[in-house]
Amino acid sequence: MRRFNRRVFTLPVPLTAFSLFGFGKGSTTSNDDSSQTSTKQHSTSRIGLPRYIDHTALKPETTQSEIAKLCNEAKEYGFASVCINPYHIPYASDLLRTSQNVKLCTVIELCFIKKMLKKGFPLGANSTFTKCCETIESILNGANEIDFVTNVGMIKSNEWDKVAIDMTCVVLASKYTYQWVQSKKSELNRTEVSVIAHYIISTVEELRKTGKAKKVDKNWAKFDDLTNFVQSYNFDTDTKSKKETCLVKVILETCLLTDAEIVRACQVAVQSKCDFVKTSTGFSSSGATASHVSLMRATVDTEAKKLGFKAGTIKVKASGGIRNAVQANEMIKAGADRIGASKGVEIVQEDLKTQSKKTS
Template identity: 40%
Template sequence: MTNNSSASLIDHTLLKPDARLGEIQKLCKEADQYHFHSVCVNPCWVSAASSSLADSDVKVCTVISFPFGASPSRVKAFETEQAIQDGATEVDMVLNIGQALDGNWDYVAKDIQAVAEAAHAHSDSANNPIVVKVILETCLLDDDQIVHACKAAVSAGADFVKTSTGFSSGGATVHDVALMRETVGPDLGVKASGGIHTREDFQAMVKAGANRIGASAGVDLI
């Protein structure tokens, strides 16, 4: 895999709570320079990132109900709408982890659906849809729960399933990525994120089935 093709898989990420404007602008500059797929920033920085990347092909991604996923569905939908108005073209929502652990998969699916419907309703065209990724927080789920969460994401109209926020007890693993890919099949996206710091980590996740990588170490990875 060439550096360019590797870069096109990366969501160049800065989600720490104390990030400042200068760091966001640096992130955007690096993403444009290295041709990353997107920058992923907290919602308050979407407008700044969108402005910085106005003349670039780099997408602006943000997170919804991050990092806990415990907001009511209507709040997640509103946050999604606001992010899109601010310039986001991709949203990474955290599913309701407590409901997943309780096995309330109908709730989980409807929660995801609320975000997916809000995003797809605000897509500017069929050729340029808002991409919805669902963060499962796999370190808190067992294999059966991961499978159920993936199926809920598929049924609710999501475009990707994603391993981790990077703010819980663990990040992406090869096992979880492979399980997610097996469950969703070849057509839905799988994003590995959390703890991907080396070229070897990157290649292992891609080999396991990831077609997007979320990382704060994007420059080092390529």
Template identity: 30%
Template sequence: MSSAASVEWPTGTVNGYSYRDIAKAIDHSLLKPELTEQEVEAGLQLAVLYDVASVCCRPCDVPLASRLLSGSDVRVGSTVGFPHGANTTETKVVEAVQAMDSGAAELDMVLNIGQLRSGNIDFVRSDIAAVVEAARGRALVKVILENAYLTEDQTVTASKTAAVAGGNFVKTSTGFAPTGAVVSDLILMRASVPPDVRLKAAGGIRSLDAMLEVLDVGVTRVGATATQQILDEFKARAAGLPAPPPPVEASDDY
């Protein structure tokens, strides 16, 4: 696997952003349940080639990712309680520890959506806090709210709860719900958490313009499967060339 030293960032800017600004704001997502080992490997190579911030992979793939990403500047991330958030707290903690023991430095966990919607905020908070505690000093924790199932008030409550529980990020979606990142939700999230809690937008970010729009409202990480399209579009625009054609197969999901 090529090392960080051999990656050359394209020059040029788009809207004042450098290639590095955009690439290092992407968590390349390899979470679809049907991905084969070869497809995961190809995705890991793409992540290194494009020099993104991290890869978010399925728990079973963490050892593979750690191996193939070692020596690169791309971090290993995985998921906890994904995608439904309904696992017991104990299970989530075990998942977190296993991922970190295998090399993950970022954990995208789903909060307990049902408990949140039931108003059991104390439980939701302690569930998140348990994972945060297990990850202390070892990994960043991103708390997925899954806004598709929440009212605006619930998005606000969830954001605040995640912040109080010690989450490093609040994240809009798993990408597997009917809707993903929505600008109005992100604005609410940004207004509901302190400045040191960051925002991750995931679900439906398939173009450079979509990414630029969410960056404007305070997002600093984007979960994407369309990483190649986004960054190829960046390179073309930065060089003043027409955008590359979109992929023939435009899939609806994340």
């Protein structure tokens, strides 16, 4: 049963910079040693190429029959996930209900104005509150992986505290809502969805200003653990427990950034507790490159170690323009843990033919 299936109505919430997760007044991030970290080459033999692929259909004209085909192919080939627009989540969730291995990934703030699309300019420019509400709605409808676009304009304006707020709040909205769904708590209405988003953002603000956070208003005692959740959330690195979690991937749109901006954005993503950094939406001026993937891999590993986590805690997703097995394997060798592609079937079939020739 879906826990929420109505459009969220959102209101603007003012944001300020904050110190949570290492971003505050006087905090700095360095890229001195990130690009020098050696990148361990991955091998598709580790899990097999299909398990790297997020089978993707994000064009606005995608039909329900195409979504059904996408889901069936994902189950047949054993892809990591299907990645679709939020509107199709309830339908795809029903189709994938019997498949525990194929995750349901959706995109937040992956919207494009026609004129901007021609210029290759993706939007990550909605308010953080709106992104949080979209994220909560998507998870309540059945999504268990969230890909969202960071605000490229903030990066270009050197507003790194705001970038960190944006990333952190989406992460917290994802993790809290998924925990809510997994614990089989009651359904949420639109007002409650807005309350969760509001309290996440306002708690982050309060932590920035005073170092303390106010408890949830008694009128919303249903969410009395929310403040503590925001204060204490960390990466779930206990792989032994095999605890399922909602993965959050932040899309940097690397083709619009300098190498220095990519490094800094990756550092912010790690400190904001994103699970993945992702190259591209696939709708901008160009897509993933092996050099960008390698840079991202080195940076997130270095930053993770600084925070006391193992290299590999934060993953890298390559997407945009990956249309064949040669390109896919090139990205994996550069350090990608996932491949976003609309041609997943063709990529796998081509790879199987290549492997067959090598063994014959």
